[in-house]
Amino acid sequence: MSMKIKKRTTLQRYWTKRYVLTLISGLILLSVFSLWWMEKTALEYRLSLLKYLADETSDRAIKENGQIVVGPILSEIVEEREKILHLNQQPIIYIVDPDGSIIYTMPQLYIDPDENKLPDVIMKNTELIQKVKISDNKVYVVKSPITFNDETRGWVVIAQEEGALKEINQDHGLLAIMIGGLLILGTGVIYFLSRQISRPIQDVANAAVQVREGNYDIHFKEEEEIKEEEIYELIKSFKEMTNRLKVMEKLRAELLAGVTHDLKTPVTSISGLIQAVKDDVVTGEQSKEFLDISLKETQRLQGMIEDLLNYNAISAGAFKIRVQKENINTFVQEIAYRWQVTQEDGQTFALDIKVPDEPLFGLIDSLRMQQIVINLLNNARHALDGNGKITIDLYEKDEGRICIDVQDSGRGIPEHEQQYVFEPFYRGENKKLKVRGLGLGLPFSKMLAKAQKGDLILKDSNQQGTTFTIILEKSDQG
Known part of the structure; x- marks a missing residue:
């Protein structure tokens, strides 16, 4: 049964991709919030300007005798104030009497004589700025009373659709440039930082491969140049481990030769002594002495072998301890x-x-x-x-x-x-x-x-x- 090999990627690519995705998600949320905030700010700003325009219009729409008149000067002032609003759609200005009957509109609109009156939902509401729904359209209405000698002679009513007041076409381009710039800058910074972090780890990974292949000659960047504490400790520990492995590899060869020598020496000595007795090179008391020496060497050899067996036994967990x-x-x-x-x-x-x-x-x-x-x-x-x-x-x-x-x-x-x-x-x-x-x-x-x-x-x-x-x-x- 074949096992599916999981595809791997580099540390830098892995984390850069995730950081960039996180950055994009954050910028999207920031863009949505910014658009909401800009629309909210634009709405509040334009409503305040409409209120100012309504107040100014109401002040200029009445003469000293208390009559409501709309002259060319008033029209010019209204047109000039509307330019400040930066609206694609011109608001409708109504001048009405106290009952809500329309006296004048700007721009000029055809009004059915039977419908020559603003809805009661607008006129009877005490709020000067209100949001109403007219013919499935959400409309903001701003009112300002036309007064003479503390008597209300009429109203200036300005109506504008909600969508037109929230338009921020001029700011969309600036927001797009800002978000795009942040994305490019953030991606560059993320790539640079990921590279800075991943490079020493990649060096350690490459060095580990060399150590696995038996090459202990590893060279890293000077430790004094490393600013990150964790990277410094990683490289320092790896270098110490590599040096220790290098020493242990050298010792292993020396110790193998030493152990072989220590085991071989008594065997050679025993062989030589027994051969001397067998060939009658020594006789009498001297042959007995040679046999005694051979016995001692045999006991020493037996002790070494027991040490090896005991060490292997406890290393393998086959050693019983009775505490x-x-x-x-x-x-x-x-x-x-x-x-x-x-x-x-x-x-x-x-x-x-x-x-x-x-x-x-x-x-x-x-x-x-x-x-x-x-x-x-x-x-x-x-x-x-x-x-x-x-x-x-x-x-x-x-x-x-x-x-x-x-x-x-x-x-x-x-x-x-x-x-x-x-x-x-x-x-x-x-x-x-x-x-x-x-x-x-x-x-x-x-x-x-x-x-x-x-x-x-x-x-x-x-x-x-x-x-x-x-x-x-x-x-x-x-």
Whole structure:
């Protein structure tokens, strides 16, 4: 059954497309709102001008004797004021008597004598600006009274369709130019910013492909030139990871050669010793001594193989851990004593054990925890040059955690090697020359500690000594 391959696109194209679509949607909403606002503003502005025109017309439409007259001067004034409105459709101006009978219209309209009167809906409404519906048309009506000696002698009524008052033809072009300009500018800015963001990510992606193919020689833009914190951290972390992989790749080859050598050496030694006994090169007591040496080498080889098997077993999750409550004070003292008495005669180091007055109880697998402590003590012993001191310090770190510090006064671990001490098969330069082994002690101990819901960390290491800390899960005394 064939699987459909999803088509992918570049980060820059993906986000540019979405940002532009978002921009277009926003501009459409902005355009709709702008058109609504412009129509609303134009309507209010033109209604106020119509009211002003009605007021001015009413003032000029009556003589001193109180008679309503419409002369040429009034017509000129009305025409001049109408130009200010910028309307495609001229409004209709009615001059009517108090009852609403039409006296005069501008422009001149034919009016049926039977219908020579404005509707009551207009005349009886007390509002001077009103919106009415006439013959399915929405019309705005503006009124202004013609008064003489505080007596209403008539009305000036200006009527205009709503659509004509909301027309903004002259502003449509300006709005289109503005929206188009924002779209072009916004698209350019979005493309530029997307490119700025996607370029370093694309560089990291390309570098990841090279790393996948085994090429660790990666070059990025100088970190000082990167302004974005997240991009800076991404590139910095990737460079550190690449450098670490590069070092680990080099170490892998060296460690494979070292492990092969450490396994091959006892086999070669055993083979040579047994061959010497078989060929009667040595006889008597010397042949017995050769066999004893062969047995010791066999035991050492067996120990290495067991280390490999144990490490593989716990890595695969096939290692059983039996955790139970133990008195850690007693546990530490007993392990330290047993280890000390097994050391060679003439030892020149001091062992100091510090435990709190109150007993601390922890959840551990005593057998596996013993392996961890003894491995740390052996490493501490190897780190001592001549006279020295090893200290075991038991204390409660915080609620729910117990710590065991194993500290030596040895030469310390070089700073550049400290990050690799828990890597499988890694052995520092000094230890590689003096102590034979596979380099699985610390990695195996850390995995055992984690399997017991604890941890093993390198707390500190300098020229005055090294401290490893075992972290345990605390148990209640009850």
